Amino acid sequence: MSGHQGPVAELRAATRTYPGVVALDRVDFSVMPGEVRAILGKNGAGKSTLIRLLTGAETPDSGDVLLDGRPFVESGLRRTREAARRGLRAVYQELSLVPDMSIAENMFLGDWPRRSGMLDHHGMAEQSAAAMRRLGLTLDPRQLASTLSPASRQMVEIARAFLGSPRLVILDEPTSSLAAAEVDQVCEAVRNAAADRVAILYVSHRMNEIRRLADSATVMRDGRVASTLPVAGAKTEDIVQMMLGGAEQTRAPHRSRIGKTVLSVRGIASPPKLAGIDLDLHEGEVLGIAGLLGSGRTELLEIIMGLRAPTAGEIHVGTEKIQKPGYKAMMRRGFGYTPESRKENGIVPLLGVDENTVLTDFGRVQRRGILSAPAIELATRAVVERLHVKTARMQTPIATLSGGNQQKVVIGRWIHAQSRILLMDEPTRGVDVEAKIQIYDIIRALAAEGRAILFVSSEIEELDQVCDRVLVLRDGIMAEEHVAPAIDAEQLLAACIG
Amino acid sequence: MSASTASSIPARRLLPSLLGHMNEIGLIAIVAILYVVFGAISPGFLSVNNQVNILRDGATIGIAAWAQTLVIVAGEIDISVGPMVAFISVIMAFLLKWHLPLPVALAGGLVLGSALGASAGVLRAVFTVPSFVATLGLWSALRGLALFMTNALPISFDDNDTLDWIGGNLLGLPVSAIVMFVLFGAFVFASRKTAFGRSVYAVGGNANAAHLCGINVTRIRIVVFAISGLMAAITAIMLLGRLGTGNAGAASGLEFDVIAAVVVGGTSLSGGRGSMLGTLLGVLTITVISDGLVLYGINSFVQDVVRGVIIVAAVLLNVAAARRSGRHG
Amino acid sequence: MSASTASSIPARRLLPSLLGHMNEIGLIAIVAILYVVFGAISPGFLSVNNQVNILRDGATIGIAAWAQTLVIVAGEIDISVGPMVAFISVIMAFLLKWHLPLPVALAGGLVLGSALGASAGVLRAVFTVPSFVATLGLWSALRGLALFMTNALPISFDDNDTLDWIGGNLLGLPVSAIVMFVLFGAFVFASRKTAFGRSVYAVGGNANAAHLCGINVTRIRIVVFAISGLMAAITAIMLLGRLGTGNAGAASGLEFDVIAAVVVGGTSLSGGRGSMLGTLLGVLTITVISDGLVLYGINSFVQDVVRGVIIVAAVLLNVAAARRSGRHG
Amino acid sequence: ADPVGIGAIYLDSQGYYAGVRKGVQDGAAALKRPIRLVETTAQDDPSKESGFIDTLVSANVKAILLSAVSADGSVHAIKRAHQAGIPIVCYNTCVNDTAMKKYVYAYVVGDPVAFGSKLGGAAADYFVKAGLTAPKLAVVNCEFVEVCINRRKGFETALLARVPGATFVDNQQGTTVDTSVAVAEKIMTAHPDLDAFFGESGGATLGATKAVQHAGNSKVVVFGSDMTSDIGHALAAHTILKAVVDISGKSVGRLAIQQAMDAVDGKSKGSRIVPADIGLYTTTDEANAWLGAHSDGIP
């Protein structure tokens, strides 16, 4: 360890631009050993860019990056390795596992331990297993990363960050696909590390986590540091206000009228996760499903949509019993599905916002079998305006939008298709506070129109904000039901754990 | 890679539509340079006659290249083009030799081409055999079959006025070039203005997402290969018109030229991105290089060297242009 | 595809090690079937002599295929193999003809091969030219250059005992086959047990993640192509030993056989996944098919047909086996 | 009795080798002995040829017929067959003289220089008759194989001997019909004052003829090699194609299998070279006669 007593990491007047955007604008930033620093800001505020400068993944256009008071020696592609050598670990926002490699190899990616010149697979497996145990994970380290659920992948990445003896651990939205129990594990790991004088940078859109963990917070807005302040004294509203830069916050509107049953599920089983699920969904209702990581919520949605065959049980849509399940057939019955992983299964990155919107139903934007540019423009504009999607033009490739705006388009495509029943799997994952509230509003407004919504979320706090009713999935069955207005986050969490 | 990008931020805002076509503009510049150079050094290069030749040669690559663009945009590849063209020309020649009426023979060839293409598509889409392997199988099998059926000898048939007309010119333009341009229009239209065309881009861009939006990914994949087979059959008709016989050894290596034209045209081999206009310019580049070099009269072996260098240089310029315009690979 | 996947998750936990090698087991079954069939129908197929032949032919494909496996696992492709082998054999023959000592001539060829491969790697890694295009350029240029330098005539040189020994047998095994097996061992070791090998898988699987973890993606890409060039040079030495002259027209179409062997061996063309053992079995499959068909004595054109069908069938079986084992493409 | 295994390697997939194969098969049938032919194509590649020879050796064939890909490049492989005690019969092309004396039982050949020279003579006849003292010629070649280079040498020598003013303005590769048509068209564009084409192979000849035909009323004529039905018809028309030189594939094949069986029977030989007839066809009548004799279309 160096004898340096100053900041572990520091940016001085760092500027980074991308074509068309100034992602960071003369930012000064520093973090001290043992400090847990939260970084807050809307989507696109520049949080991830700041982090990539610290980890050496990118170089600033101007300004300095210092680790333990010393600048990088290496330049370009070799920087990340130097940063790792100097004790920096990071969990990036985008998935950074190699799918066809084992967990153990992923844990040591790029820096595999060797014994007499050869990779030490055995040692790797043991150390990985130990690192995962510290986070309460019991996965086989030889398992391939591609076979893991999104949540397990994220846990593996977090375990990777705490391997060895780091000086600074950076976590960029580490809990975006985690449920409450896992979040607790992560919090504990962070606190233990901080006690060992490891500095932590923690990016999250979840305010309550930040309150539990962070000593101080840096709020970013439009590529600049708006303020750095101690968390203890600050009021949440003030922080949110700082992030938004004075914009008005809206609150979720009132509950809508519940109509007749549109979907009923009876005895759906799919071992080993689902043992017999019953649920009813009504017109105008937002039905939340809470559960722990891996409790089978995604699987349930996939079964309902006909993407996966259950071993037992039946599904009724209205009065009709589904005989031959199939995704396309469910779409025709008015179902829409927004998948859990936006990047892998949601967006077509190179296509524009417009085409990502009309993909679900070209029929509506055709004139005599020919796609009509004005019709596409009109249909997209309707969705974009209604959902407040922030995009320069309708044709802008969706990959260049912020996560929240991408998610709105993914929801919007089902509005375009006029779906009556929406199944949403983690629709607010990786989305900033402002966009989250907008998405809640959208969901409530859709329900108010008489649509039925099945809402899966691992962020317990948001369930009581949007749902009329919450079912708790535990041990493969719907263990409990909580009905608004008596939905309470703490009770739900307790119910999930069982 | 993400590192070391950025530069011309203001330019982007000024000319977004122009810069969005940096790729095509770069190719036009390359073609222009080739015209200037060959115009100066290759005798007869600029003659009307030779321009007609370029168009005729271009048609052989172009018609197949339109379909290949769709195939590659869909994230697949079809390397069976050359043998497919040869095989179908042989089959049509046999049908004509047996005195079947021309429309029947040609229709037979077109149906056969589509069916063979579709079979590769089924292997890919239903049985998840990688398309390289599925079409490699066709590549080997069709060439062998054509050679076996003909003993490697040309198959001749009675003179046929319509076929001669197809092999000839109309208003000074080769009929095959006219067919190529008409099909180009059709493909531009299909790729931009139809649900099918856009679905191809969606499937190539993210097949999972396309599936979850209700696009029949399997069908799209089968259809693009069927179209590729159909275009090979049309190329076979043009070849039959030009040569007057069915030749099992014809169109050898055509798949390389076709794929090179598509890739030079800026279509990404990883799918989801590409334009018909780019491919048109790619076809022009490849054809002009071959033609200009032959006219220049350098050793045919050196032609291969120069061709290799120019193809790489063209893509290199193109990549550099795209990078300046801020679009990243 | 995410949809309608999964199913037999429990099976996976029961026999993970065995099922993880479903691919290899499937290929062993295919090779076994080929042996039984050809053993029955092709006279002399099972003779020791012919097994030695299969090994010798296998070496021509195999040595290049080990490197190609790394290239494809890294998410790239190298189609320049055939012309590279021919070109380097010609250069080495020239060096020998000018009475340079054998070690110098061979070392020169090896260095040249690595350098040419690395140049394709630089085009890919630094200038982001797609590897298909970069190696297509080499493919065209090297074949042309070799033919031009030799006028398509073989280049002979003084008899050389060491080269003859390389072209001959050692303890009843062809020296080239021994070289192939030694290199196989080296590649298995490198791909499984060294940081370089694992980095190749990481780059092919997720280049971005690899970069963020400090792996020098650019260097890995350049090195895999350099290795591919080096292996082509070694293949050229074997060829020189076998033919005793440098031939510009040799090894034509070798790239197809090599890529087919790798793909039949279960390596995914989209990168990140593949095994050397699979490639070994792929090489065996391709070689046994060619050999058995010639011995069976069917028309050489029909051989192409059968080869095409068997390659597709092998991959089809393999895919089906992998699907049963619960692994998905 | 067990059939006698005979290996036959054809040079590439040109139609000419279909004639050779027919000759070999007919010849084998005519011998009224059980013969098992093991055939394959070397695709102009010495490495493939070498592999096939090894395969044939292990298949226990009693003799191998081949058209060597290269005079020097094929020596090693042939030597191996010789050492395994298997007699080699070359046809059409063979290895260099020294190696041939050591390893080859017989060589059925129409000498390519003589082949080219015959056609060169015919071309000279034509130019002299037409009163052209300085004709401009272009070659459509197949010079990635050596035999084609020798054909051109013979042609040039014979022509220049009698028409010293003749010049060769271009020489480009084109062996499959589609490429040779395109190449010939371009040559005509580059050299509008061209007088004649020399096609070194069947595909080249046919391509050049088609190209002239497409160009319409051109005065360009073609001298070509290797008869096929199409070429026969074009020669019969006699408007563009004026002379064709040909070695009958069938007769070469027949001679080759004959020699192979002699070798199997251990007959000793006087001369290694077995001459095959080189036929020159310059008139409509000769063309029609050829077409009549080859009604199955196989040369």
Ligand SMILES: Nc1ncnc2c1ncn2[C@@H]1O[C@H](COP(=O)(O)OP(=O)(O)OP(=O)(O)O)[C@@H](O)[C@H]1O
């Ligand atoms: N590789 C890139 N190329 C172009 N623009 C980029 C790139 N990476 C980031 N940007 C842009 O830079 C800005 C800052 O992005 P950054 O990822 O740092 O935001 P963030 O605060 O992490 O947002 P989020 O909360 O959505 O993760 C955004 O406008 C983004 O679009």
Ligand SMILES: Nc1ncnc2c1ncn2[C@@H]1O[C@H](COP(=O)(O)OP(=O)(O)OP(=O)(O)O)[C@@H](O)[C@H]1O
């Ligand atoms: N070992 C595995 N192999 C293959 N697929 C898996 C594996 N584990 C999870 N998955 C799939 O990944 C997806 C998400 O997994 P996850 O465990 O998060 O979902 P889940 O069981 O539905 O629980 P959750 O309630 O967290 O959504 C599901 O489709 C699941 O079937």
Ligand SMILES: [Mg+2]
């Ligand atoms: Mg971010």
Ligand SMILES: [Mg+2]
């Ligand atoms: Mg889930």
